[in-house]
Amino acid sequence: MxxxxxxxxxxxxxxxxxxxxxxxxxxxxxxxxxxxxxxxxxxxxxxxxxxxxxxxxxxTHTSKRILKPEDTQQLWIFPESKDKLGSGGLLQIYMDPESHPDASSGFSKYELGIGGALPEHKHNKTEEIAYFLSGTGIVISYENDERKETIVKEGYVWYTAPGEWHSFQNTGNEPLKLVFATVPNAKHGLLDFFKNVGVEPGTEPSNTLSAEEFAKLASDNDLILKPVKID
CATH class of the missing domain: 1.20.5 (Single alpha-helices involved in coiled-coils or other helix-helix interfaces)
Incomplete structure (x- = not known):
């Protein structure tokens, strides 16, 4: 047991x-x-x-990260003569497809002369964001096909989406200065158009393009001019 x-x-x-x-x-x-x-x-x-x-x-990292004013490409847009800008514009290109091919947007500074204006136009692929530095002017836009004028000055931001008709004018007694970004940073865009029509300061402006050639150059660079209504 x-x-x-x-x-x-x-x-x-x-x-x-x-x-x-x-x-x-x-x-x-x-x-x-x-x-x-x-x-x-x-x-x-x-x-x-x-x-x-x-x-x-x-x-590649070949593009400059810090840009000085002397690094820009300067152009006169529609100057009065080779010695006088007049009501034309001074464009300083900081970033574009050539200088910064990997960047998502271009970046520039623009000074529109006294009494100056850009023709009404739109971009089918490009959006713009602008910040006004100094001066006084009006921005032209459209809401429900109705033309609208808005006063702009220092500190104002202006956004334009693709497909929107727009323009701006200098209504003050000094240059209307702004910086603006263009998205995307693509070839054959707004900055390429300015490069084609602009000249270096002190250079004789070119007036060799006909109205049809000018319109085609603009259209080829995503700048479509608004047809002018004839009453």
Whole structure:
């Protein structure tokens, strides 16, 4: 009888020992699995970081990050003569597709002379964001096909979406100055149009284009002139 009790106790102890070993083994496997998963996750994150770093390193970074006034391309737009800007505009191009091909937008400064104005036009692909630095003028826009004139001055921001007819005029007694961004920074856009019609300061303006040729040049560079109504 005592022998049977002893045998039962030994068997119970053996069973508990085996169960403990099995549970411990499972815990180690789970631990190893978690460590493996963590290692895979870490590797995956490392790959992403390395990939991101690699992507950044493939950019040329040849474009200037800090631009001074002397870095700009300066043009006279519709000057009165080679010696006088008059009611024309002084354009300073800081960023365009040539200087900053990886940039999302172009960036320029424009000074419109006293009494100056741009013809009403629209851009099918380009949006513009302008900030007025000084001077006084009016912005021409359309709401429900109704022409609207809004007075603008220092501190005003002007946004124009693609497809919207617009223009602006200098109504003050000093140049109307603004900086503006063009999005996207694409070739054959507004800045390319200005490059084609503008001249370097002190250069004789060119008047060789006919009205039809001028309109085509504008259209080819996403600047569509508003048809003039004849009463």
């Amino acid at each position: 005592l022998k049977n009790k002893k045998n039962n106790k030994v068997m119970k102890l053996a069973a508990i020992t085996i169960l403990f070993i099995i549970v411990q083994g499972c815990g180690e496997n789970v631990d190893k699995s978690e460590k493996k998963d963590n290692a895979i996750t870490a590797l995956s994150l490392d790959d992403k970081v390395e990939s991101h770093i690699h992507d950044n390193s493939t950019h």
